[in-house]
Amino acid sequence: MKKKLWLFLLVFFFISCYAFRPEGETLQEAWYRYWSYIKQREFKKAFYYEHLCLSSERTPEEYAKGMATSLKVKKFELLEIGKEGSGPMGSTLIKMRLVTNWPPIIHLKNDRVVVKYDYWVKKNNRWYHLRRGLTGFW
Structure with a gap:
């Protein structure tokens, strides 16, 4: 019984990663929607x-x-x-x-402008944001 429930949940999460996304998005469209x-x-x-919606x-x-406690994005530009x-x-x-208020430093009242690299990977013809962590990418 537990195996069936586990399999159902796994299939549900896998399908849900696809169900809420438009078909045929380009990388630029997926990046823009995500941000x-x-x-x-x-x-x-x-x-x-x-x-991580596919892998966790x-x-x-x-x-x-x-x-909810992460940075607050004010503007973004490709x-x-x-x-x-x-x-x-x-x-x-x-x-x-x-353009963000991150990192939250008490003495800095102005926004910070950061130029960064964002990583995206294509799986099953859909683009996904790849997060950088302490131990690698996920």
Whole structure:
């Protein structure tokens, strides 16, 4: 019985990663939607653009709860898309500009402008945001 429940949950999460995304999104469209959701703090929607939605047991609710204390995005801009598959884990790099209040330092009142690389990986003809962590990418 437990195996059937586990299998059902696994299939549900796998299918849910696809169900809430438009068909045929380009990398630029997926990147824009993901960062729009992050900016609007709609983390449950952003979850379906994360690679971890395919590779973890986290639910959209758990993801949203963990993201609620994260940086607040004020603006974002795509600067350049790198060569497909040239990054870590076969990812594609997007160079972007981010306007945020992160890191939250008491004495700094102004926004910070950060130029960063964002990593995206294509799985089953859909683009997913690849997160950089202390132990690697996920």
